[in-house]
Amino acid sequence: MKNRILVVDDEIDFLDSVRRGLITSGFKGIQTESDPRIAAAAVENGAVFDIALIDITMPGMDGVQLLEIFKKHQPQIECIMVTALDEARTAVNCLKIGAYDYLVKPVSKEDLISSIQRALERKRLLDILDLGKRKSTPELKNPSAFAPIVTRNEQMNRILKIAELHAASDAPILITGETGTGKELFSQAIHAASDRSGCQFTAINMDAITDSLFDAEFFGHTKGAYTGADKDRPGYLENTHKGTLFLDEIGNLMPTLQGKLLRVLQNGEFIKIGTNIPRKVDLRIIAATNKDLDRMMATGRFRKDLYYRLSGSWLHLPPLRERLEDVPLLINDFLKEFGRPDSDEIDPAAMDVLMAYDYPGNVRELKSIVRSAVNLAQGKPIQINCLPTHIRNRAVKSVHPLQDQPVPTLAELEKNHISAVYRMLDHNKAESARVLGIGINTLRRKLKAYGIK
Secondary structure: OEEEEEEEEOOHHHHHHHHHHHHHHHEEEEEEOOHHHHHHHHHHHOOOOOOOEEEEOOOOOHHHHHHHHHHOOOOOOOEEEEEEHHHHHHHHHHHHHOEEEEEEEEOOHHHHHHHHHHHHHHHHHHHHHHHHHOOOOOOOHHHHOOOOOOOHHHHHHHHHHHHHHHHOOOOOOEEEEOOOOHHHHHHHHHHHHHHOOOOOOOEEEEOOOOHHHHHHHHEEEEEOOOOOOOOOOOOOHHHOOOOOOEEEEEOOOOHHHOOOOOOOOOOOEEEEEOOOOOOOOOOOOEEEEOHHHHHHHHHHOOOOHHHHHOEEEEEEOOHHHHHHHHHHHHHHHHHHHHHOOHHHOHHHHHHHHHOOOOOOOHHHHHHHHHHHHHHHHOOOOOOOOHOOOOHHHHHHHHHHOOOOOOOOOHHHHHHHHHHHHHHOOOOOOOHHHHHOOOOOOHHHHHHHHHOOO
16 A cells, blocks of 8 residues: 655755655655645645655745644644754644654655654554544555455454555564454455555465474575585575565464574564575565464463564454354355356355354355355255255254244245345345345345235
8 A cells, every 4th residue: 555645845856855765765655746835735625645744944835834734634644844944942833733753954864764654653553543433444545455355344344444554564463363264365465455565475384384494494595505405595585575474373383483583573684594694684574373372472382572573563353253244245255256156046045054154164164165065056056955964953053942943934034034134234125135145136026925025
């Protein structure tokens, strides 16, 4: 996701210099303006920026006036003031109005980049805190990056927004959740929403990394480093330079190797086998686990310092049983993937059974169930008998816990289910058909047949 940065200064040479410096440092969404009045009008008319770099002394409107306009119309903009005069009174005044930082020209590239990165991190954290206070979840700014994640659950939508906010940072991320909840899918979406999206995404199953393999796989080796090393071989770190490294099942990494990973996180460098020369690496690390790391730390199986490094940004994915409203959406998505795009391809009674199951294997298990059902249906609509026996049995016990009660017919179950969904969605036929997994014409016929109004 591009960070939107506005630079306002009447010195054209300074604007060009700052723009080049930001671009070479990886920033993309940069806009420059030499006339503060035009910048003020843009913000007043709704132009949105994350960071504003504002010169204080300008003709027509000084930087302090521009700061006041920015903070009035868009308080969320982090403003960094730049001036040729180091005046304490002006600096204090700007900070009182709401400026984030105050820099004195000439400003080194390192100081400027550091100030912008700190301001972006502050904005990201404030946006996350603000998200928790909102009654509704704001829309994603980069929906295409998160399109593979199918949901209508409010909690999941908030997690998606938080994930997008985290994507704007280079801080490590820890994703927790039960197996099959989509942790790798989330990591791929975060990578796609970040400024690293054009570079490598590398996923590694840490459960398969042994003590003898770690150095060779992560750090690589030089030619002649050991017998059989007939050429240089880059490791995961070198191959993923500028990209994102996804460490799946981080809780299974051997304690002896956790320290080596920690050093990479702390120093951003590694040493290839066969040399003593440290190499710098620039990458984003996302780790995931279904383990209880708090318990593992208490028993000494997971390093606390590594946990604190990884969990600065944290996402917890809820199990599918806590967002069952997503089941029909996911089923339709899987049906399309398996070549059955028509939502009429699943019988409503079979959908009822799938809605009554608790999915201990989460989304991954649901996908396997749908794949199996498609194969068994052999081109016909998926019926209850296409579903695994243990799911049918558990669903019947869930739907009919009191065996001495009259058992409704399938037609009665279908009528009640359609009626409940139709009412819940305020009689919206298109949305009801989508949730029920049937075509809208089929829904119209069933509403008429069952007398549902």
